Amino acid sequence: MRESAAGTVAGRIVEAEAYAGPEDLAAHSSRGRTPRNAVMFGPPGHLYVYFIYGMHYCINVVCGPGVKPEAVLIRAVAIDEGESLARARRRMPTDVSAKRLAAGPGNVAAAFGIDRSLNGTDLTSGPVHLSEGAAPDRIVARPRVGVAYAAEWAALPWRFLVADDPHVSRR
């Protein structure tokens, strides 16, 4: 759930990827602590937001006990219908279907209005909240996307998505 002056946008996470560190070569934390990934080395329950490819933001949830730089990349969210959907759609540059509104990490950040200013935000007290909901019936695991450079780590099935959910990313 994301709260801002523009109103609240809420949704259900339907796709995510796990990044372990620092031994996971696909994780940003695998090359040591830098100004960009410093949040990953901090306590869990915080947002790690980074800018990629000159035009997109990706949002992660820092997890682990706080000693290991681990995080979960939020890749797709099914946005609640009604006001949430309307507000999210207003943020998008082009008119897109509800299915693809928050499909893919770049789109999730855009739909929820999350950028680098929210990097390091505490998810328990800030304008972005996570809450526990009913677990989906069927979850499938797939290899992670876009990490072919990570040798044997690229093959690990650490991308989790809700089976047959139309809101997941396509690539």
Add this chain to the structure above:
DNA sequence: TGGAAGATCGGCT
């Protein structure tokens, strides 16, 4: 100080 690559996306062929 320079250059290469990137946890992407959308449009075009």
Add this chain to the structure above:
DNA sequence: GCCGATCTTCCAA
């Protein structure tokens, strides 16, 4: 299926 947009970040020299 392929390619360009666009700029931050990191490493090497």
